[in-house]
Amino acid sequence: MAEDLDVLDKTRIAPVDSLRRADEDLRLPVVARPSTLPLEPPLVPQVGEQTHAVGLRAQRPDSRDHGLGLTRYIDDIALPGMLYARIKRAGVASARIKSIDISAAEAMPGVMAVLLGREIPTNLFGTSIVDQPLLADPIVRQAGDGVAAVAAVTEQIAQAACDAIKVEYEPLPGVYDAIEALKPESHKVHGGDTNVYAKKVIRQGDVERGFAESYRIYEDEYYTPGIEHAPMEPFTSIADWDSNGRLTVYASIGRITLARVDLSKTLHVPISRIRVIGTIVGGNFGGKNEIRHEPVLALLAKKAGRPVKGRFTRVEEFVASTIRHAFFMKYKTGVSKDGKILARQIRMILDGGAYCSFSETTLGKACILSTGPYHVPNSFIEGYVVYTNKTTAGSMRGFGAPQVCFAYESQMDDIARDLKIDPLELRMKNFFRDGSMTATGQVLHSVKVIESMQNAVKKFGWETQS
Amino acid sequence: MKHRGRGLASMWYPVGFTGYANPSGAVVKVNEDGTAVVLTGTVETGQGSLGVLGQIAAEALGLAPNDIHIISGDTDTCPMDTGAIASRTTYITGNAVRIAAEKARDILFEVAAEMLGVKPNMLEAKDHKIQVQSFPSRNVAIADVSSRAHNGIGTPPIGSATWNPPMVPMDPETGQGKPFGTYVYATQIAEVDVDDETGEVEVLRVTASHDCGTAINPMLVEGQIDGGVYMGLGFALYEEILFDKAGKQINCNLTNYIMPTTLDMPAIDEDIVENYDHTGPFGAKAVGEPSLVPTAPAITNAIYDAVGVRITALPATAERVLAAIKAKRAREQKQIPA
Numbered sequence: 001m002a003e004d005l006d007v008l009d010k011t012r013i014a015p016v017d018s019l020r021r022a023d024e025d026l027r028l029p030v031v032a033r034p035s036t037l038p039l040e041p042p043l044v045p046q047v048g049e050q051t052h053a054v055g056l057r058a059q060r061p062d063s064r065d066h067g068l069g070l071t072r073y074i075d076d077i078a079l080p081g082m083l084y085a086r087i088k089r090a091g092v093a094s095a096r097i098k099s100i101d102i103s104a105a106e107a108m109p110g111v112m113a114v115l116l117g118r119e120i121p122t123n124l125f126g127t128s129i130v131d132q133p134l135l136a137d138p139i140v141r142q143a144g145d146g147v148a149a150v151a152a153v154t155e156q157i158a159q160a161a162c163d164a165i166k167v168e169y170e171p172l173p174g175v176y177d178a179i180e181a182l183k184p185e186s187h188k189v190h191g192g193d194t195n196v197y198a199k200k201v202i203r204q205g206d207v208e209r210g211f212a213e214s215y216r217i218y219e220d221e222y223y224t225p226g227i228e229h230a231p232m233e234p235f236t237s238i239a240d241w242d243s244n245g246r247l248t249v250y251a252s253i254g255r256i257t258l259a260r261v262d263l264s265k266t267l268h269v270p271i272s273r274i275r276v277i278g279t280i281v282g283g284n285f286g287g288k289n290e291i292r293h294e295p296v297l298a299l300l301a302k303k304a305g306r307p308v309k310g311r312f313t314r315v316e317e318f319v320a321s322t323i324r325h326a327f328f329m330k331y332k333t334g335v336s337k338d339g340k341i342l343a344r345q346i347r348m349i350l351d352g353g354a355y356c357s358f359s360e361t362t363l364g365k366a367c368i369l370s371t372g373p374y375h376v377p378n379s380f381i382e383g384y385v386v387y388t389n390k391t392t393a394g395s396m397r398g399f400g401a402p403q404v405c406f407a408y409e410s411q412m413d414d415i416a417r418d419l420k421i422d423p424l425e426l427r428m429k430n431f432f433r434d435g436s437m438t439a440t441g442q443v444l445h446s447v448k449v450i451e452s453m454q455n456a457v458k459k460f461g462w463e464t465q466s
Numbered sequence: 467m468k469h470r471g472r473g474l475a476s477m478w479y480p481v482g483f484t485g486y487a488n489p490s491g492a493v494v495k496v497n498e499d500g501t502a503v504v505l506t507g508t509v510e511t512g513q514g515s516l517g518v519l520g521q522i523a524a525e526a527l528g529l530a531p532n533d534i535h536i537i538s539g540d541t542d543t544c545p546m547d548t549g550a551i552a553s554r555t556t557y558i559t560g561n562a563v564r565i566a567a568e569k570a571r572d573i574l575f576e577v578a579a580e581m582l583g584v585k586p587n588m589l590e591a592k593d594h595k596i597q598v599q600s601f602p603s604r605n606v607a608i609a610d611v612s613s614r615a616h617n618g619i620g621t622p623p624i625g626s627a628t629w630n631p632p633m634v635p636m637d638p639e640t641g642q643g644k645p646f647g648t649y650v651y652a653t654q655i656a657e658v659d660v661d662d663e664t665g666e667v668e669v670l671r672v673t674a675s676h677d678c679g680t681a682i683n684p685m686l687v688e689g690q691i692d693g694g695v696y697m698g699l700g701f702a703l704y705e706e707i708l709f710d711k712a713g714k715q716i717n718c719n720l721t722n723y724i725m726p727t728t729l730d731m732p733a734i735d736e737d738i739v740e741n742y743d744h745t746g747p748f749g750a751k752a753v754g755e756p757s758l759v760p761t762a763p764a765i766t767n768a769i770y771d772a773v774g775v776r777i778t779a780l781p782a783t784a785e786r787v788l789a790a791i792k793a794k795r796a797r798e799q800k801q802i803p804a
Contacts, residue, residue: 053524060517093713202641223779225706255549278509278539318718364484373478409475409763448677449651456675
């Protein structure tokens with residue numbers, strides 16, 4: 001007991017850095033599976049017997065492995081002779097690389113390969129606009145940009161080698177605010193004459209006439225911030241070449257076919273010579289929908305002649321992957337005296353960060369959905385995504401929908417309160433029904449928004465309260 | 467003092483990509499013993515999609531979920547798939563699996579028709595048997611049919627299919643078009659306690675009613691709703707990446723990027739709206755992303771109901787809520803004539 005307390009006290013006073021180091025030193029490879037497996041038929045009996053499969057509360061095929069802790073995530077996979085990669089991050093948000101000195105890193109015992117951006121055959125990727133380098137060369141556009149990569153026999157040596165790489169930067173002006181980025185005099189993250197890289201316009205009916213006919217007009221502004229996916233498992237991949245020059249990439253990624261195409265384009269290797277194995281993903285939420293470091297690992301593996309695993313630290317997961325777009329939204333809504341929405345004009349600015357990633361489709365979904373699940377006869381929606389020297393915004397669960405829903409549902413409550421109409425009744429008056437037309441002119445089927453509200457109200461007990 | 471409030475928010479959400487092709491392929495092979503293998507290029511990301519795809523294949527083949535083995539996530543063995551993104555797996559990959567399974571089943575019907583002496587279009591697959599519609603006593607086990615297909619006739623039951631949602635790209639000038647195959651709908655209601663001295667918000671319970679078409683596996687739908695409410699709670703009250711003036715993240719670790727914990731979770735009452743979408747596999751649509759969409763406005767509307775302040779910038783941290791309460795008090799005091 002006394003010893004226990006002693007240990008506790010020591011850890012309490014230990015500096016954070018030494019604690020972290022101790023943790024890294026102690027981190028061992030995965031060992032010791034349970035000795036016996038209960039292999040008797042485990043599944044819920046009905047899963048094996050009943051053949052009305054749809055609608056069944058069937059046990060998942062992977063639930064036993066998860067429950068027993070036997071699921072093999074990518075970090076449980078180790079290939080013979082495998083090296084570990086680390087990527088050196090810029091740490092400055094806008095700069096030009098003047099020089100990189102890798103001599104000290106290359107000389108370190110245990111370092112097997114060092115890679116720079118200029119060695120990558122096509123050092124660019126992207127799902128719509130192809131604008132993101134795998135390793136910045138020579139312009140750094142966000143603090144999380146990689147500038148060099150190292151493969152070594154341990155992760156610790158790879159990190160030490162990254163620390164030993166000397167990079168000289170020439171600072172460049174930067175832009176760190178989406179509204180600022182719209183101004184003509186702002187720094188242009190990718191050159192050219194504007195930071196706006198995607199635009200969406202949707203027009204339906206005559207919005208001016210709609211406002212002219214309105215009894216009241218409400219104008220409000222809303223903001224939602226950038227947030228992180230924070231999956232339990234950070235981005236991790238392994239690259240391995242065979243003697244015929246065929247590449248196998250194990251990756252914790254949700255889109256293996258796209259990953260294979262992007263590997264082919266960046267490495268100039270035919271698709272038939274690439275195999276991507278998608279391992280069980282330990283949390284995605286949209287953050288693992290495109291390649292991040294796989295071509296870098298492949299080139300390190302080629303240089304070193306050994307398989308290479310790269311895994312992001314938690315900090316890299318924040319600064320070097322993507323985040324949710326921050327939204328600036330202006331809502332102008334005209335309603336009739338009895339609470340019918342007659343017109344809605346919406347303008348939104350999305351902070352896209354340093355590179356495009358999934359910004360175009362996020363903007364598209366946000367604009368289409370921005371009128372809410374309501375029949376709006378006249379609408380005018382315009383949205384813009386701008387480059388800033390901040391962390392790249394990409395796909396995240398909801399693709400712009402949570403942001404616009406926050407705006408339209410906040411305003412619906414305010415309108416109801418101002419018109420002294422019950423907020424449920426106001427929504428009921430305006431909800432889509434089967435056959436309603438959206439802002440893009442699509443006629444809807446299978447609309448159940450009214451039923452969802454009725455069910456929720458009943459289950460919550462809304463009517464029975466005051 | 468703590469004030470209780472309740473707020474409601476509804477939403478709609480599309481399934482699949484915005485006006486772009488996003489197909490999925492699938493291969494279904496029925497084995498000699500009447501079990502089956504499904505090949506899909508999607509990846510299990512924790513949501514249970516492989517279980518759902520297995521249930522879809524089982525339903526189409528007249529088998530049980532336990533009879534299906536799924537191979538996924540390997541570009542060497544699996545057909546093309548746009549991936550686990552845009553809430554599209556059940557709807558789009560599910561349709562591909564359903565059609566592929568039906569093609570394999572049709573090969574079994576050809577073989578069984580001869581064995582039962584009827585036309586193939588009079589048959590149905592159910593309870594591990596192929597039987598004559600309306601005459602279930604005239605049947606033959608799928609295992610026997612498949613064995614005969616493999617070893618007797620020489621037509622192994624293998625089906626492959628691809629599916630892409632029907633859509634019309636949007637006009638760049640007016641935005642007019644049919645960008646998605648279908649949409650889902652939901653309403654969530656939140657009940658909160660707001661402390662007007664600290665600004666702290668506690669979410670007590672959330673009722674979440676979601677339309678996802680047919681729920682292929684209601685347990686997994688409820689799981690998705692629970693996870694969505696968790697993410698929505700973080701979006702509403704806690705999470706925000708902060709940048710310094712030079713564009714570097716300040717709170718880029720879990721020590722200072724605050725996310726909800728299990729102790730912050732409200733009680734969640736899930737509800738699945740009954741629906742059948744004729745474009746989905748066995749009427750199914752989606753639930754993955756939509757489950758988080760209405761949570762934040764339901765919570766901020768509940769904050770308004772409790773203390774009368776409108777939060778227009780997320781997250782509604784205690785500091786922001788308290789500042790809004792103080793501003794409201796200051797406004798009200800000014801209105802009292804001297």
